[in-house]
Amino acid sequence: MTESSDDVSRIHKRYTLTTFTPTSHYVSLAISIAVACVIVAVSYIDYFKSTDNLTLAIPITIGALVGTQFLDPKILRTEYSKSIHMSAFGNLLWLVTILCGILSSYVFSKPQLLPIYITEGMLLYASFRIAIFTSVLGAKLRTAWIICLLQPLSMFLAFVPSTMWISMLTDPRAIEYGVIFCILGSLWTLLSDRIAGRGKLSSTHAFLQAYLAAWTNNNPEPMEYLMEKRSESSKVSTFQVLFKTKNHNCRLVIPDLHPGPFHPIGGSNIPYLIYKNLDSSAMVMHSISDHSLNLPSKSQVELYITSLKTNSTIQQGSKSTKPVTIQVNKARTTGLLFDKTAILILSLSPYGMEDIPYYIKSELEQYGKNRGYERVLIVDSHNAMGKEIEKLDADDLLNAAKSTLDTLITKETLPMEIGYANSESLSFSADDLGPGKVAIMCFKIGDEKFFLAWADANNMLNGLREEIANHFSKNGYNFLEICTSDTHYKARTAKNKHGYFEFGSLSKANDVISWFMELAKKAEQTSPVSSYELLKSETNVKVMGGNQLEIYSKSLDTAMRITQAFLLITTGFFIYTLL
Incomplete structure (x- = not known):
């Protein structure tokens, strides 16, 4: 294989990581709604030990979910489908956190389930949104921080009893864990965007966004602009x-x-x-x-x-x-x-x-x-x-x-x-x-x-x-x-x-x-x-010349290594919070 062909193959290989996204945003919409319902049901049954308001909490939470799914693309000026896909994965992260909290309670014989895991899951979802907003959607880091809680907090307020809002949102451990998750997401954004290019590519995320625009939306203009400049x-x-x-x-x-x-x-x-x-x-x-x-x-x-x-x-x-x-x-x-x-x-x-x-x-x-x-x-x-x-x-x-x-x-x-x-x-x-x-x-x-x-x-x-x-x-x-x-x-x-x-x-x-x-x-x-x-x-x-694709390929490879390192760190810290 010639070197440039090998570079193209590596770029496509990195792209295949995005193929886990459902082919239709309707599938992602159904997943996000179903997962939100499970989050509410599990929280009421295992955490709040009451189902009195469950039938009311579920439709209100779905309303908050769907409403913010419309708000995200308007604020970020992106496609509605991307908001839906992001919502499906983010809610799955939240559900996994809640379920791991239940498992941790039984494994370590905790006297009672701690609502901290609901708050922690919400903040972990917020950190995920920071990473996606900046890398895939092209938002500034400051903007990502401002709106990262828009959907998870709206859903939290929709299903958590109002009498528990203050105690759960001011729990020092929940705040500490959440801030660390968001800081990790922000550090990943900075390193994978600026460091991965090794001085040859000013923004790895800009290349990723241009590549996805061409590959998924048939919009070649951003990518052609980047490539013609270097040709x-x-x-x-x-x-x-x-x-x-x-x-x-x-x-x-x-x-x-x-x-x-x-x-x-x-x-x-x-x-x-x-x-x-x-x-x-x-x-x-x-x-x-x-x-x-x-x-x-x-x-x-x-x-x-x-x-x-x-x-x-x-x-x-x-x-x-x-x-x-x-x-x-x-x-x-x-x-x-x-x-x-x-x-x-x-x-x-x-x-x-x-x-x-x-x-x-x-x-x-x-x-x-x-x-x-x-x-x-x-x-x-x-x-x-x-x-x-x-x-x-x-x-x-x-x-x-x-x-x-x-x-x-x-x-x-x-x-x-x-x-x-x-x-x-x-x-x-x-x-x-x-x-x-x-x-x-x-x-x-x-x-x-x-x-x-x-x-x-x-x-x-x-x-x-x-x-x-x-x-x-x-x-x-x-x-x-x-x-x-x-x-x-x-x-x-x-x-x-x-x-x-x-x-x-x-x-x-x-x-x-x-x-x-x-x-x-x-x-x-x-x-x-x-x-x-x-x-x-x-x-x-x-x-395009001999080294342009090599620059893109190596930058994505470095960004992937940085991502793997941060995933290990984040997973390790998440396990620590369960202990």
Whole structure:
């Protein structure tokens, strides 16, 4: 795995901690109301030893709960759903404190249950609100202190008998415990926000809030603002092989950009935008690139897309060699030669890997020049899930690719015909595909037809490529390869460590095979190529660079370690209060 890909994975891994939140705020609302009812019932039965006013206390408490759930988002200018989720977890903390108080009473044979645990639970809930207000909702620490008691105190006054208010709210131990909890919450806020960034990130919480706004609310603006500030200008090249026929033009596109970093920020959906800009008749390949070449914002994406209209023709022709495929152990390379330009497609499927490292590209480009090629364009097929590429596998990829170049240059060039079909005529939907869905290209060279498949997806389920290839082979089709665009678009939130659904994780293999077979039958109705043109465009855009994601990732890692330490301290102190 390249370093930047590893950083993105770690950021997503930290995000998965938030997936404990119910998917619907209605579920959280039901939980908060149910827990509030249990808090009131347990308090009356076990602490107050009376149920006289229980039936009245419960609806009043629910009214206080629901009323403050509406007040919180108005004061903090945040979403109502976040207030509900926070309320559910906070009330659970309060209930746990009350239940632990009961357990402590029986274990240590206390003469009577101490109402201190009700007050302590209320103040523990307040400290939880301080932490959430400042980290997730972006409130100032002073504001968090002012309103942290709004909900728990309202509920306390609603169900605790008025005759007990003063004694319970002035109990020195309850006040002492509560203040310590709130101080711990405040110290955590300061350390996790300022110290975690290590001087490189002014506010870890600001990054967290921007990330959550993008990931959960589809609002990329805060995150794009942070990322574009840290981005650097770079000259980006894009190569296109445009096949011109009398019926339909189509093209292979190899941009020196990387989709991402994650939906909906910046260039996360860049493959589809290129595809649409080129009349939905393109296969947008994954070049040898990583997340350092992410476009950080929509403005940079628009600048790049506009630049595709201005390009230069650097080569023309109408012939090519037949494809060459070389397998070396796990590594497989498929190559096509257009005059002096070779296109190589690299794969380790079904074993998989992450982004191919840059040194493979530079070594192959130099090797091609030494063999008389004008240029070598390299595609990372990105068609099986895997980890960081091992040295042995990298060497095999290089050897397979070099052998492919050695073989291609000896091949005869022949007239070719091209057929292309995409899925826009097919009626299906799949949440593990981007909006470009799937396409296929048929090369008729000499007396043979060869099929190259494409999916607008973020990688593929291991083994899916082999199932497709085997089915094509059984039906007499020469299957070259399937490539994914590595799009970072998401049709729906993926609550897993990857942060996305790889192609085949939701779509069934039989369905996928049928889609490609139907497209292959359309694409094999080829047309003679009047010419192909190799186009090149260049533009200056801002890219994220090599260390930006590393800064975010390491800051979140440090914040997590600080959080773990404070959780241990808070838990230890909570146990002490039970003794």
